[in-house]
Amino acid sequence: VFALSPVDATALPAPSARSLQSFEALKNMLDGRASNSAVDRLSYARDMWPLALLWIRQQKCPPPPDVVVWPTSEEEIVNIIQLARQQKLPVIPFGAGSGVCGGTWALRGGISLDLKKLDSISSVDPVSQTVTVGSGVMGETLERRLNAGGYTLGHFPSSIYTSTVGGWLAARSAGQLSSRYGKIEDMVVSARVVLGTGERAQSEVFSNNGPSQLPLWLGSEGTLCVFTQVCLRVFPKAEAQVFRAFEMKSVEVGLEAIRLMFREGLRPAVVRLYDPFDSALASNSHSKPEAESPAAMTRWALTKLRRHMAPHTLGHPVILNRLQKAFSKSRLILMFEGEPERSNDEEKAARAVCLQLGAVDLGQAPGKVWLKKRYDVSYRMSTIIDAGAFADAMEVAAPWSKVLAVYSAVRKAAAPFAFVLCHFSHAYVEGCSLYFSFLGAASNERESEVRYHRLWTHALSAALAAGGNVSHHHGVGIHKAEAFQRSLGAARPVLQALKRRCDPDGILNPHKLGLE
Amino acid sequence: VFALSPVDATALPAPSARSLQSFEALKNMLDGRASNSAVDRLSYARDMWPLALLWIRQQKCPPPPDVVVWPTSEEEIVNIIQLARQQKLPVIPFGAGSGVCGGTWALRGGISLDLKKLDSISSVDPVSQTVTVGSGVMGETLERRLNAGGYTLGHFPSSIYTSTVGGWLAARSAGQLSSRYGKIEDMVVSARVVLGTGERAQSEVFSNNGPSQLPLWLGSEGTLCVFTQVCLRVFPKAEAQVFRAFEMKSVEVGLEAIRLMFREGLRPAVVRLYDPFDSALASNSHSKPEAESPAAMTRWALTKLRRHMAPHTLGHPVILNRLQKAFSKSRLILMFEGEPERSNDEEKAARAVCLQLGAVDLGQAPGKVWLKKRYDVSYRMSTIIDAGAFADAMEVAAPWSKVLAVYSAVRKAAAPFAFVLCHFSHAYVEGCSLYFSFLGAASNERESEVRYHRLWTHALSAALAAGGNVSHHHGVGIHKAEAFQRSLGAARPVLQALKRRCDPDGILNPHKLGLE
DSSP states (O other): OOOOOOEETTSOOOOOHHHHHHHHHHHHHTTTOEEOOHHHHHHTTOOSOHHHHHHHHTTEESOOOSEEEOOOSHHHHHHHHHHHHHHTOOEEEESSSOOSSOTTOOBTBOEEEEOTTOOOBOOOBTTTTEEEEETTOBHHHHHHHHHHTTEEOOOOOTTGGGOBHHHHHHHTOOOTTHHHHOOHHHHEEEEEEEETTSOEEEOOTTOOSSOOSHHHHTTOTTSSEEEEEEEEEOEEOOSEEEEEEEEESSHHHHHHHHHHHHHTTOOOSEEEEEOHHHHHHHHHSSSSOOOOHHHHHHHHIIIIIHHHSOGGGGGOHHHHHHHGGGOOOEEEEEEEEESHHHHHHHHHHHHHHHHHTTOEEEESHHHHHHHHTTTGGGGOHHHHHHTTOEEEEEEEEEEHHHHHHHHHHHHHHHTTTSEEEEEEEEEETTEEEEEEEEEEOOSSHHHHHHHHHHHHHHHHHHHHHTTOOSOSSSOOTTTTHHHHHHHHGGGHHHHHHHHHHHOTTOOBSTTGGGOO | OOOOOOEETTSOOOOOHHHHHHHHHHHHHTTTOEEOOHHHHHHTTOOSOHHHHHHHTTTEESOOOSEEEOOOSHHHHHHHHHHHHHHTOOEEEESSSOOSSOTTOOBTBOEEEEOTTOOOBOOOBTTTTEEEEETTOBHHHHHHHHHHTTEEOOOOOTTGGGOBHHHHHHHTOOOTTHHHHOOHHHHEEEEEEEETTSOEEEOOTTOOSSOOSHHHHTTOTTSSEEEEEEEEEOEEOOSEEEEEEEEESSHHHHHHHHHHHHHTTOOOSEEEEEOHHHHHHHHHSSSSOOOOHHHHHHHHIIIIIHHHSOGGGGGOHHHHHHHGGGOOOEEEEEEEEESHHHHHHHHHHHHHHHHHTTOEEEESHHHHHHHHHTTGGGGOHHHHHHTTOEEEEEEEEEEHHHHHHHHHHHHHHHTTTSEEEEEEEEEETTEEEEEEEEEEOOSSHHHHHHHHHHHHHHHHHHHHHTTOOSOSSSOOTTTTHHHHHHHHGGGHHHHHHHHHHHOTTOOBSTTGGGOO
């Protein structure tokens, strides 16, 4: 049990006595690569969970780790874990801190294990088409290195500048081209881990038989193991990218178009359907087409809303949400990539599906603009927070038969607490992900936090009740731990047994995923 | 520890005392659907592991179960497992008995749990494109039902007439079109299971977060749980099938062609490359083209060899294997399916890849003949056994960079013990499966069995040492249990912990996968 309350960021609590006892040993073990300075502890205290951002606005922060360490090898990680077991110190694997669910918060202090110095990148095996990398490699660094050799990983989360390969695996990341290349779990050929016991394990390349353990490590968010090295499948960099956007009559028709494309076997690299208000904002807020929903939302909120409406408008989101009824058209952005002729053929087939459903062809421009601005939204959070508001995104997935029910239920449940936009992406044969953007405010900090929590409680319950899942690609962390545990049902004790086996002392990232 | 030795099939050992004590309770629980008659026990004593077939030729068989039961519901399965826990009776989940690794052998007697009465098939959800079925549904029955509604599962193992959905999941089956539709594990949307504790569990639809447990049930071969209900992804039945075959200069060039196709993003539904002798047999043994390797091998062995060579020729396979050096050309069969225009485009692109590598176009006929005869081989085993020989297949997978090394190493290691053919199929971006066919004989039954075991010991060790995996789609059972356990490395104790949690009394399919 833990209390989800902040500490004073300007006067952090002292490191624990146990950590102080171990500090010299850690420093010796790591040739000095350990710190318990206030600035380091503060830097590693939070991730990008908006709750922490609300706290930081008040010069508060989540409980910090006692120590930050920077190992450079798997062996050093084994040594750190063995020391932590002896001293009963929590160990929190840390990538680049871009998580949005509190997955790296040091709720019981302990050691923040920064993995970024495990940054080796092998040359690409041109025959098997794989690359082997240290778990601390930064996303953008890897992609650029691959590009230089004519390859791509095909993984483009909007956090790509501030997230690591190990973080992607730990939280089951999805990139913007996942409909073609899969989620990160689909790209992993094999992985090496260190368990909470200090044992090392490696998954088999081509694990085609027996119960597969790799899917247990994936998504375990540091509670069962530390990723050290990963072998990933790579692809030749696409020769062509073919864009096309459409105005669909409604969300329903837009979803039907996506469903039919996947049913036909088409695999657009990008498929994004914006709900009507989001689409309207995108097409009206600028002279040139603008498609990135949360970016558009942000700009709109920070310019039009703040300038032309009362500052407390966001505090009464019901009115804003009602405005949405005036809009019905939904914008769909598609991009096919790969060999030029086949990409064109696929785009043609997708276009036929859309036009048959009465779509209006918007040409290539909206997609190209989207591509250019596709990461922007992830780097504007502080602007919103500075403006006194809060923003967050809730991404869930549902089978096609339940997508509309989830869409309606969440909009209704969230409406009293925040302004709500939604887009649909990460499509599959049997369903897709819904990405809700929330923007809210309240008259004071205390109210903001209460409202933020109520928003989430109501929105996530509504999504689950309507048939959505807990999370599509933002992970679980602390934020969704309770919902995740409930979703396990009878499989819950099996995961607990695994936790006990892999981490008998409960030192690995305590409380995350609801695991002790 | 168990002794791998047969019992007298004409005078089975009596059912155990414990099973006799429980027999009336089982009958009452199941409205009479339980039997301990000799004929039922004998029928469930074996699967299609050739070792059992060698025994049966001598009127011997593997140790039989004490009782066979036919539950009709998940609730009855829970009751059976609870009774079995009390009585410490093994429970062996049984589909349709087509396994080839001894996965359903009742090594310690107990209850053979036939699941075929869990045979419900829901109507297809046309929006989410899923079907929900009982785990005992027979493969061909499901496919025909789906076809009637315009759908396909896309799963075509050659055992399709004699295997169940639950069996597919338990052993991680791959069908002949897996390069397009995936292995069975890629088709499962969610599954319900009963654990060895009697607890029920269900995997989440869209499990996108946290450690995923479904991959633990998949491939567990009845050692952790019993599958009861499965939700599977379905596809519209393909409108078109486009065939093309080529003569490639060598195995090396053939493999390169497949690798380049997958690198380009092509996903042929069928891709099969036969090694030179196999190709020669296929094209020479008949006036019309014949492509199914083991079928051709069988016919050839049973006609030409038996008639024109000394009966003990197969007992000296080194000579036969040397003959292979006279052949170098390798036959490649491709089939694309789906929407007609795109299937044609894909075939054209694949053809360009092959022709650029100097392939000779053999037209559509070889592929069409393959399609017609594609299941035949699995139903000819008894003919070979009757003829006094033995046959088996070893399927492993390897990354592209190691496929040729595995091919050479296995041929060399197996050469003294059996005549060896090989084809390559089930391709992936990073590698493919190698399917070795072995045909051997010896002067007497005892020698045959010794030779069979030596063949496997040498062939599998060679495959593993060269970088192949334990099994691609035939599973583990008893046959590959030791190799499987070794392949786990440091992950072995984690699986053991899982076994203890899911099956604390060790009643579920003891010894299989090397788990107690």
